Every structure is written in structure tokens, then in C-alpha cells.
Amino acid sequence: MKLNQKTLTVYLFSVLLIFSCSQEKERVTADIIIEGGTIYTMDANQPQVEAVAVKEDKIIFAGRLKMAEKYKGDSTQVVDLHGKTMTPGLIEGHGHFMGLGYNELNLNLIDVKSYDELVERVKEAVAKAQPGQWITGRGWHQSKWTPAPEPSVKGFQTHHKLSKISPDNPVFLRHASGHAGFANVKAMEIAGVLQMSNESMKANDVEGGEIIRDELGNPTGIFNETAMRLIAQHIPQTTPEKDRQALEMAIKACHAQGITSFHDAGVGKEHISLFKAAKEKGTLGVRLYVMLTGWDRALLDEWYKKGPEIDTVDHLLTIRSVKLNCDGALGSRGAWLLEEYTDRPGHFGHETLPMEFVYETAQKALKSGFQVCSHAIGDRANKEILDRYEKAFKENSEAAVNHRFRIEHAQHLHSDDIPRFAALGVIPAMQAIHMSSDRPWAIDRLGEKRIKEGAYVWQELLKSGSRIINGTDVPVEPINPIACFYASVSRKTLEGSPEGGYEPEQKMTREQALRSYTLDAAYGAFEESIKGSIEEGKLADFTILSQDIMSVPEEDLLKTTVEMTIVGGNIVYSKVDL
Structure with a gap:
């Protein structure tokens, strides 16, 4: 059948109209578009972008501003950065969440x-x-x-x-x-x-x-x-009301410091219940990655039987690791050393947990799908734990393929053990701010030789192939990520000394330091596919800073302030209206 010109025109117009309506119907509009500043993505394919579009709690676009315009609708909120800097949401890689809150309630x-x-x-x-x-x-x-x-x-x-x-x-x-x-x-x-x-x-x-x-x-x-x-053991237990207040204060403190996710290093049954209740009420405004406390063996056995809880829906509360406290700290001369303390002859620190229990835990964790995160500050503690991990990996080779076991702090290492982290796939979760606070007196504990060869050796670990997770160990240090970033790249005290930094060859680059607070921290929690970088499909967690920490002079870094924090596309903190 032949169509005359008039019929053909009507037909083509109808097809175009239907196609246009269909396209309009299928067009995705963003809830929020962020533009007008410097945006670092931590995505190797496009390290910087001009704009980011968010739908619900996910990133739907990151790229050129002109391309972002197509996601703009009548109800889209536009956040103009006014020249400020945005990064992926910062991740506290090792802290104590309730300790952060209690620090505000107690002295x-x-x-x-x-x-x-x-x-x-x-x-x-x-x-x-x-x-x-x-x-x-x-x-x-x-x-x-x-x-x-x-x-x-x-x-x-x-x-x-x-x-x-x-x-x-x-x-x-x-x-x-x-x-x-x-x-x-x-x-x-x-x-x-x-x-x-x-x-x-x-x-x-x-x-x-x-x-x-x-x-x-x-x-x-x-x-x-x-x-x-x-x-x-004689101090009266806390009350539910005090716990609730501490939780609220911890969430508020994280938001004010640009922290969108938090690795909670050692949590008991009561606080897990508190976190779950807050999540159900919709008040858990920080994404928690929880380590079960190794002090409670009954708790560990209970979780080995039921397995990890990985939050694949809201990504707010995941419980899939075990925290072991294996030695003490340098400040209290409790870190477990291979050689005696320089300022206390005959004293080697403390093995606060039997190494047999570390091995036993590693075995059980591998078989039940848990990660092990062991606190180790002294060189002997680090060596002994690496030995136990390695033995467990060899005996459970299939389960150990993607174990991502960690050593928390890894502060002082024997030179022979530095390359073992990368070789075994063990992640050093280190807190750069500890170097800034401790280095002036740590040399008294260890002496110059041990300090230079194995203390806070970030660059040496990175060059050997390790990924470093950064953080503050709050409330040991304030949760301020800017101070920790400064310590990472300067290796100075917060007062700016010494000139050139302590052991400057171990400084992180600014890109390495930002990765340690974002993508590598996410990797340390098996979460690099959903957070840690600004990419399409990932969670819309962002930290907005007053200045560009990747380019400002080092002496100006500590002047940086958090201007806004966004969790899952929601603005949870804003210093000023942008």
C-alpha cells in the first residue's frame, strides 16, 4: 500500500511525537547537582570533574558541567561550591565511635x-x-x-x-x-x-x-x-540514656569533621544493639564498619556461628571483622618490643593477648568469613601477628584468597617485616597523626636507630605494594582529618616543627594521603565498589572543604575547614550556605 505525502507526514509526526514523549518519560532527573568548584574523584579514569549529579543516595553522573545539565529538572537542588573543594566522603579508618561520644560527656x-x-x-x-x-x-x-x-x-x-x-x-x-x-x-x-x-x-x-x-x-x-x-570493674556501668547521648554526640562530631564512614575498632554486644536501634529509627547518620571486640570470646563464638552481617541495602551498619588487642602503646611503654625500651632498660612492653589466640582467631575467622584486625604497635607484636596470620593463610589457602586481614597501627616495624605486609596481603591501618603527636618523645622510647629504620614508615610500606588506611584512633587523638592529612604529607607536629619534617623520606604524597582517607580506607572494609571515589553508581557521600588541600601551600593546610558534609545525597552538616 502506498502512502500519499499527507499521510506520510502525519505518520512521521506521530512517530516523532511518541519517541519524544518516550524520551522525556525516560529522562532521569537528579535530586541534587553539585558544581562550581574543584572536585577530586579518586577515580583514575577522571581524577577531576566539574559537576556531580545525585539521585536518591547514588551518584548518577560525574563529569563535565555541560553534560550534567541534562539531569537538571524542576525540583533539582543545585549546590554551588563557590570555588570550594569537594572530595569523596572521608572515612575514619580506625577509631572508637562511642569513645568519641563519651569523651564529650566525661572529662x-x-x-x-x-x-x-x-x-x-x-x-x-x-x-x-x-x-x-x-x-x-x-x-x-x-x-x-x-x-x-x-x-x-x-x-x-x-x-x-x-x-x-x-x-x-x-x-x-x-x-x-x-x-x-x-x-x-x-x-x-x-x-x-x-x-x-x-x-x-x-x-x-x-x-x-x-x-x-x-x-x-x-x-x-x-x-x-x-x-x-x-x-x-568497680566503675558503675553506663545508662541507656547516657549511651544514647554519646551516640548522638559521636554522629554530630563526625558530620562536623566531614567523616561519612567510620571503622569502629572493637565493639561489644550492647553497643551493637544501640547501633541497630539507631539504624531502625533512621538516626544512624554515619556508615559504620564494626569490628567485634576480641575481649569477649562468647561474642566471637556467637558471630562465628551466624556469620557476618553485611548491609547491602542501606550500607549503614556492617559487622564482618574481629578486633584483637595484642600489645600496648608506646606512651605507656606497653608496646611489645623485640629489644628493651631505650628509656626503661630491661622492659619490653606487654603481650596483652596470647599469640595462640591470634592464630586460633585467624583460623576461625577465615572459615566463617570474618576479617581479623589486630592492634600491634611494637615491632615484636607486629612480627608475631604476621607469623600467626601467615600460618593461618597457608592452612586455609582457599578461604584466604581475599582475606584483607589488617594490623591496626603497625607503628613500629622491624625492617624484615615491612615487605611482609604486601606479600601476605595484610593491610596496615595507620594513624598519621600519631607520628605528629608522638614522634618528639617516641625517640626516647626507641632510640634513633629504631625510629629511623622502622617507625611510621608510610612511604616504605606504600612502595612495597601495601595500601594504607588512615585515621585518628579517636578519642586517642581528635577526629580532625585535616590535622591527620597535614601530618601525612608534612611529618611535622601541628606546631610546624621540625623544618622539613621528621624522616621526610617517609612522607605521603597528597594523592596518597587522600587515598588513605577514601578509596584505600574503603578497600580495607571490602567497600571500594560502593564508596571511596566519586563515580557513577557509588554512594553519594561527599566532604566539602574551604580550600584545595591538594594544592595550597603546606603551611596553610591546617587553615582548612569542613564546609559541608553529605551522606547518601543528604546534607547532614553545613557550616555556611553555599
Whole structure:
């Protein structure tokens, strides 16, 4: 059948109309388009883009501004960066989420500069407290005090000044590292650890820890590593209301610092329940990657049986790893060393968890689908753990194909063990800010040779093929990622010393430092396919900064502020209207 010209024209018009309507119907419009600034993607195929379009909680476009216009609809919100800088949402690679919140509720001593100042802070708290009420806090660090405390025993202050101003209130203050505690007389009376005979002294010290005592055998108030439990077990448990407040404060603090995801290093049953309840209510505004605490063996056995919980829907709460605390910290001389401490001859630190349990855990974790994340700061702890991991990998070769086991901190390594991380596929989760805070006094603990050959050796690990996960170990350090980024690329204290940085050959490049807070941190949680870079299909998590941290002069980096935080396409924090 032949169509005349008029019929053909009508037919073609109808086809075009139908096609046009179909195209209009299928056109995807964005909920939000972000443009007008410098956008770093961490995507090797296009490291920078001009605009990003988001639909619901996913990125639907990242590229040229002109191309982003097609995603703009009547209801699309446009965020103009006004020249500011956007990165993928920053990931805290090792911290203690509830510790962050509790630090706001209890005495925060992280900025205390002397023993006398600590005493004054406690005195103020005592004045507000009821008689008999426990006073707790965290953050003191004797090696950072000026002047050094006098008298001192084994490098630590004694309790006498503290006890004098708090006769009716038990006081227990955790070291900044969390690996030592400082108690007054009242707390020690309650715990039953005062003035004991030699035999009872031996009975009261615990494996993996130490009660620091004076020359007469009396406790000085310092309880190192596992000995802290002697006091801590008497502190009244927290309340559900206080837990809820701490959770809210932790979420708020993360948002204000541009943190969109958080690797929570050691969580018990109660806090897991708290996180789940918050997720159900829609108030868990930070994506949590949870490590089960290795202190609770019954908890681990329970999870080995049921397996990991991987949140593939909301990507808010995943539980698939185990945290083991295997030694202490350098600050408290608890890190487990191959050679004695330079400033405490004959002392090698503490093995706070039997290495047989590390091996046993690695075996069970591989068989049940869990990752193992072991705390190790000293070179001996790192070596011993790598040995146990390697044995478990060889004996479970199929399950170990993509294990992504981690060592948390990996702060001081023997030179022979540095290449073993990449060779075994073990991820070093390191906190650059620890170098900035600790390096001025860490040389006293280890001596110059060990510092230069194996302490905070980021670049050496990276060159050997390792991926480094960065973070702050909050509340050991403030959660500020800018300070940690600065430490990563400068290797200086936050005051800007020394000129050129400590062991400058170990500095990260700015790209490496940003990767350690984004894509490599995501890799450390098996999440690089859904976060860590700005790519189509990934979660719409972004951090917006006041200036370009990839190009501003080093001396200006610490002036950078977080201007906005976006989680799943929702603006959860904004310093100013953009």
C-alpha cells in the first residue's frame, strides 16, 4: 500500500511525537547537582570533574558541567561550591565511635599540658559531683607535659596531688592511648589494691599488665594495660540514656569533621544493639564498619556461628571483622618490643593477648568469613601477628584468597617485616597523626636507630605494594582529618616543627594521603565498589572543604575547614550556605 505525502507526514509526526514523549518519560532527573568548584574523584579514569549529579543516595553522573545539565529538572537542588573543594566522603579508618561520644560527656583531658592542670580539672569536677560519685575522663599524656611531673616513678606521675583534692570521690582517668589509667586513693581503696605485702602484690598484678609501684611497694596510681581492669570493674556501668547521648554526640562530631564512614575498632554486644536501634529509627547518620571486640570470646563464638552481617541495602551498619588487642602503646611503654625500651632498660612492653589466640582467631575467622584486625604497635607484636596470620593463610589457602586481614597501627616495624605486609596481603591501618603527636618523645622510647629504620614508615610500606588506611584512633587523638592529612604529607607536629619534617623520606604524597582517607580506607572494609571515589553508581557521600588541600601551600593546610558534609545525597552538616 502506498502512502500519499499527507499521510506520510502525519505518520512521521506521530512517530516523532511518541519517541519524544518516550524520551522525556525516560529522562532521569537528579535530586541534587553539585558544581562550581574543584572536585577530586579518586577515580583514575577522571581524577577531576566539574559537576556531580545525585539521585536518591547514588551518584548518577560525574563529569563535565555541560553534560550534567541534562539531569537538571524542576525540583533539582543545585549546590554551588563557590570555588570550594569537594572530595569523596572521608572515612575514619580506625577509631572508637562511642569513645568519641563519651569523651564529650566525661572529662576530656586531651589538651592538658601539665599534671597541675589535670589536678585543677579534676578539682572542678569534684566541686560539681556528689560524694562517692565516680569521676572519669581520658586524654592525659605525661610525655607531653611541661614541666615533667615530679615526683615520678618509671616515667609516670604519682597519685598524691590527685588524691588530696578528691578525698571522697573515686577518680579514674585513662591515658590518651587508652592503654593506662590513673587512679586516686579512693578508687584504689574500692579496688583493694593499697599497701599490700609482697605476696599479695604478686597476686594482684595481672598477666599482660602492670601496677606501677614506688620503692616501698605502694601503688602510685598508674595501672598499665590489663591491670586497668582492677579499677575499671568497680566503675558503675553506663545508662541507656547516657549511651544514647554519646551516640548522638559521636554522629554530630563526625558530620562536623566531614567523616561519612567510620571503622569502629572493637565493639561489644550492647553497643551493637544501640547501633541497630539507631539504624531502625533512621538516626544512624554515619556508615559504620564494626569490628567485634576480641575481649569477649562468647561474642566471637556467637558471630562465628551466624556469620557476618553485611548491609547491602542501606550500607549503614556492617559487622564482618574481629578486633584483637595484642600489645600496648608506646606512651605507656606497653608496646611489645623485640629489644628493651631505650628509656626503661630491661622492659619490653606487654603481650596483652596470647599469640595462640591470634592464630586460633585467624583460623576461625577465615572459615566463617570474618576479617581479623589486630592492634600491634611494637615491632615484636607486629612480627608475631604476621607469623600467626601467615600460618593461618597457608592452612586455609582457599578461604584466604581475599582475606584483607589488617594490623591496626603497625607503628613500629622491624625492617624484615615491612615487605611482609604486601606479600601476605595484610593491610596496615595507620594513624598519621600519631607520628605528629608522638614522634618528639617516641625517640626516647626507641632510640634513633629504631625510629629511623622502622617507625611510621608510610612511604616504605606504600612502595612495597601495601595500601594504607588512615585515621585518628579517636578519642586517642581528635577526629580532625585535616590535622591527620597535614601530618601525612608534612611529618611535622601541628606546631610546624621540625623544618622539613621528621624522616621526610617517609612522607605521603597528597594523592596518597587522600587515598588513605577514601578509596584505600574503603578497600580495607571490602567497600571500594560502593564508596571511596566519586563515580557513577557509588554512594553519594561527599566532604566539602574551604580550600584545595591538594594544592595550597603546606603551611596553610591546617587553615582548612569542613564546609559541608553529605551522606547518601543528604546534607547532614553545613557550616555556611553555599
